[in-house]
Amino acid sequence: MNWQKVWAFNKYWVMSKSQKQYDYIRCLAKNNQWTPHKSQELRNIIDLLESVSPTRKTLTTTYQHIWGYFKKKCNNEELHRYLRLLDGLQPDDDNLGPFLAQLTKKYQIDYLEKSRIIIELNKREN
Structure with missing residues (x-):
């Protein structure tokens, strides 16, 4: 590859x-x-x-980058949910990642669908 x-x-x-x-x-x-x-x-x-755990700071930065794919597509409810989940983000209780994975599927963002972070988030949810 x-x-x-x-x-x-x-x-x-x-x-x-x-x-x-x-x-x-x-x-x-x-x-x-x-x-x-x-x-x-x-x-x-x-x-x-592989053996490094994300921190609140690294997850926040990453999820803000991922959110960029949705900010012009999402509805108000999704925006408010994103902001609420971002505010309460904790690496050991991450509800934002799965939400972003759901949005990736909903809006069919091909690049994200093929990314490791979204694939792993989807595996965690199943």
Whole structure:
């Protein structure tokens, strides 16, 4: 699998665990100049993050980015629910992620449907 597909799949999942690693990978990918060494670095970072738990801050940032796909599509009820869930977001009691996964399905956001974070949120709900 090429690095762009790996990155697209893992992008928000990485962000949910470490803004620092997310920013580092973005630097690696700068100018689309990719090497086998960079591919291995990407894989190493992803492997390292498997054991990292999201924080309220990293989840908030990630979910705000994901929300950007819905903010012009959603209705007022969905907006208010998003804001309420964001305000009460706790990593160990995350109701916002599943809500965003529901919106992803409802609005058929292809990019998000194929992203690791949404796939994992959907698995948790089933």
